[in-house]
Amino acid sequence: MxxxxxxxxxxxxxxxxxxxxxxxxxxxxxxxxxxxxxxxxxxxxxxxxxxxxxxxxxxxxxxxxxxxxxxEPDSPMAVSDTAPWLRVKGAEDRMIYGVALGGTAAWCYPTSRSVREPGTRRVTAVDVDRLVREHATAVESGDIGLDAGLDEAWEAYRRRKQVAYGKGRNLAVGCTVKMCDDALGLLGAFGLLIADRSVAPPLHGLRVWRSTDRFRAHVATSGGPLAWQTIVQSHVAEQVVHLDERES
Structure with missing residues (x-):
């Protein structure tokens, strides 16, 4: 050659x-x-x-x-425009989407050990929202603390309405379950999640996804989003995911 x-x-x-x-x-x-x-x-x-x-x-x-x-963030190949998937209207929306992405990683990989193990996990916006809110409740009660700079993001998420409807049966753009679904769609567009059509979605208009080894590689190698690290270190994700497995 x-x-x-x-x-x-x-x-x-x-x-x-x-x-x-x-x-x-x-x-x-x-x-x-x-x-x-x-x-x-x-x-x-x-x-x-x-x-x-x-x-x-x-x-x-x-x-x-x-x-x-x-x-890298300054690479010409970095994703600079998320508008096709995320509806960001200000700093608060950006923080909520960031927490949603971290929550998705925590649902799929609830411990630092699980991110090194092969396998996939089903995930929906309802799952992610539930996990984030469980963590927010633990923060509010003082059971766990937050790294400096993250408290504002968790507070913004907690303040936002969980479920709201627009026209017909469609979820309103600004509610957190819909924003979690948007975040899942972004990950799906880049092959980090794949659509799972074997089960019905928990709410009308939502999608069901499965994690991929590509997603696991990103989380494992990069250390994951800061929000993921925060949730995993608190063990809230492990508790919520294990409870979900027992109820399934």
């Missing part, structure tokens, strides 16, 4: 890695290039140099999931 061949194949490998619908086990070219990435130091060096220039790093690389990448 020449340096030109390595540059071309590095480009193809990046192209496949950016398409979360592809997996090496089901795409021959992707599988072949991923095998070369592991075995051929020239291709691996070429690939790593390309993504380093783009502000991107590899979180994991295996045959089941493929190459899972993460972009």
């Amino acid at each position: 020449t340096a030109r061949d390595d540059a071309r194949d590095a480009g193809f490998l990046l192209r496949y890695a950016l398409d979360h619908t592809l997996t090496p086990s089901r795409h021959d070219d992707y599988g072949r290039l991923l095998d070369r990435y592991h075995a051929d130091p020239d291709l691996r060096t070429a690939f790593d140099q390309v993504i380093a220039g783009l502000g991107v790093r590899v979180l994991t690389a295996d045959r089941a999931v493929g190459l899972v990448l993460a972009a």
Whole structure:
């Protein structure tokens, strides 16, 4: 293989890695290039140099999931516009969505141990909202504390109405269950969650999702959202998730 061949194949490998619908086990070219990435130091060096220039790093690389990448905040490949999924009208909305994303990670990975274990977990907006509110109640009662800077976000979430309806049976945009569903949709758009149509949603208009190894890799390698770390450290997630498993 020449340096030109390595540059071309590095480009193809990046192209496949950016398409979360592809997996090496089901795409021959992707599988072949991923095998070369592991075995051929020239291709691996070429690939790593390309993504380093783009502000991107590899979180994991295996045959089941493929190459899972993460972009630095200033990378041109970072997600800068969440408007297609999240309806952010101000700082409070941004905080609530942040807590919802952290709550999603905590529901799927309720302990620091679980984030290192393979497997998927079903999740809905009702699950996430319940977990966040359980944590907020524990904070309000003084049972657990919050890191500096997070109290405002939890208070904003607690103040917001849990369920409200707009026209017909549709959930209103500003209620927290709907905002949790928006956050789940954002994760689904990037292959971190996948739709689970085997069960009915808990409320009209909501969706049911399952976590993926791609999501687990992001949480495990990056340390997860600060809100996830906060909930997991308090053990509220472990208690709520175990209770849900007993009731299922």
